[in-house]
Amino acid sequence: MLPNAKINEKIAFTLLRMAMGLVVLFVFIILYYIISNGYSVISLEFLTSMPAKRMTAGGIYPAIVGTIYLIIGSMAVALPLGILAAIYLNEYARPGKVTWTIEMAISNLAGTPSVVFGLFGLAMFVKYMGFGPSLLAASLTLALLILPVIIRASQEALITVPKEYREASLALGVTKWQTIYRVVLPSAIPGMVTGAVLSVGRVAGETAPILLTGAAYFLPRLPDSVFSQFMALPYHLFVLATAGTNIAQTRPIQYGTALILLIIVLGVNAFAIAIRNHYRKKMHR
């Protein structure tokens, strides 16, 4: 072997290692920075009290509540719709123009920027349907945003169910839907739950769509109907970090809010992975 080739390989591998190291470094810097600055702010009081003194003090309770409402609202719509759509695509659809169109629509929804969903929600739900800036409008907008995520995750879960289960059931004279309902879905549920949980993280973190469809800068009370405006964690962080005259003064609250957001999103991701691994083990016993 030429000594040159050896040297080149050494250099190249060193560069690859450095690149990987840099990526890992980014992850740790960001996590470290938010955690180290935020953890001292977080207390039970911070989580459960209203903002005070024009948001320069107090807690983030209404923003947490608003985010939870958004999660519930958007999942209530997107989860059933997404799972049913995935079942159709995996179990019933035959290759052809119709299926191609559906698949294409899903891929493009998945790649559409969230701010465009915000515009759409504003035009359709807030204005055209007359919901006004509200929890309802924002939840529906977010539901469409996560619909492709849920469909894709559910499809993946369905694909992993062995073909043999379906054949065995059909060969017993069981109908297609009963086969899906009794055999396929029970095996696919863990994967579907994983996808659903991942999209909870997405809902919790999205800012641009709710900014256009009903998130409020500040509200003195919690939303009392689906037509109320609401506060939400990501928008709260954005507002405190960029607007107003007290940016420096509210910095601790900003770190606290960022950390809570991070905990929700990463916690939810970890939870999803744990579910997946748990069931994977169970299945392969």
Next chain:
Amino acid sequence: MTDDFANGTEIEVRGLNLWYGTNHALHDISIDIPKNSVTAFIGPSGCGKSTFLRCLNRMNDLIPNCRIEGNVNINGEDIYSKGVDVVDLRKKVGMVFQKPNPFPMSIHDNVAYGPRIHGAPRKEIEGIVEYALRSGALWDEVSGRLNTSALDLSGGQQQRLCIARTLAVKPEVILFDEPCSALDPISTSKIEDLILELKKQYTIVIVTHNMQQAARISDYTAFFLLGDLIEFGRTEQIFESPQRKETEDYITGRFG
């Protein structure tokens, strides 16, 4: 092919052709399959044995762009005619696959699955489960742990569970597609014994690539080659005095 079968004819196939897309996989097959006997399909791999077997309970319907022509009559009814309910057909014609495929449920629920869905009254289920597991020669081994996962059983036990699961639906015909090819010799002989027991009540069709197995358990044997049915007759006749050169070559091990 006239039916000089002792128990009459269960299945009559006339002029069956099958295409996977443009691949003409079965050529003009005609055969009569006797009631309450074991009929074996033999032939080199890829000759269309499984494909033909799956025609008998319309499992090929599940394969996109698979096209079938011809008649398959089971007890006088053409199963490919328009009004036929595939689901009812498959209740009557059960199937056991090459690889044991129990559902990821308990042993009990695997067997109860079919009767439950077909609406058996709740209080009859236990009786059916026991009957099916006994008929499947598995009861003695699992009666104490019906609620444990079926996936914990050995391969041979899993396959007998799949047979019991099929029996629980009370079929008339059971199709076996190489049921022992994934099993060890001891499990294989248990299943062979079971099949011999089952033929008293059921019509059995079994695909096997193992000629000794066909010789041991079957009453009739059909030899397939490249999508053609070459020869069909009593098993002794096929093995001892084959009429066709191809059959003789195959059973004497000259190819395949």
Next chain:
Amino acid sequence: MFKRNEMEKGVESLLFISAVAAVLALFLLCLFLFRDGILLFKDYPLTGFLTEKSWYPTSLDPRFGLQPLLFGSILVTVGAIFFAVPLGIAAAIYISELASPRVAGILKPLTEILAGIPSVVFGFFGLVVLVPVIQEALDLSTGQTALTGSVMLGVMALPTIISISEDAISSVPRSIKEGSLALGSTRWQTIHKVTVPAALSGISAAVMLGIGRAIGETMTVMMVTGNTAIIPGFPSGLFEPVRTMTATIALEMGEVPQGSEHFHALFAVGSVLFITTFIINIAAGHIKNRYRFRL
């Protein structure tokens, strides 16, 4: 019997309708987006939107020139890609070709953490950490520059690029790699002469999707790029504040009266953004399907 078949048909119809909901959603999205966008051109010429060099939405004689915003988006995205593509592909190669399975099993979820962090948190981090660093390091009057946005967007595009490239690289059949090694090539020669070229279509798709992600990102750029709507120079514009299409929509929509010219102008910008990402998505899907490595 009859009832059973009806039930099966009913279920299938319900499932079909659910699947079609995705098409309906995309259709409605286009409809509402374009409808409000096109209304701009009732009073404001399309040519002005496309050729006008300035975006002065609130002056007495408002100007709705797309160019500053479009070039702003392009500049920030190009910067991000320059930074994220080599880094992402290198990391993907490391994970699939050099790292032991155990290490790869740690590195993959670690990079996925980046995908999970909300963009507003990235924006916040960029604002409090990267902005001052860039300002001091480059001795600028403000650290809120296109470059800052590029770096943050690059970091955010990394997980997309890494995970899809990694998939593509690890799906190159072993036999091909072994064939090369057996000829006496070094591992590195095998990687860059055989493995990476074989995975090129997947890697290209990864890059396309990374671009799509970067160009559509809103909160991060809005928080770190300073949001000044002037056509940026290149490369000098990298060191100045810049305004992207996404940031413009998010910043200005709160203050405009619904149905005004300005309101419609923002929808027109949104339409351009949507069409851009639509094309990118189609292209990415096409590359991936067309040249997928076949065994």
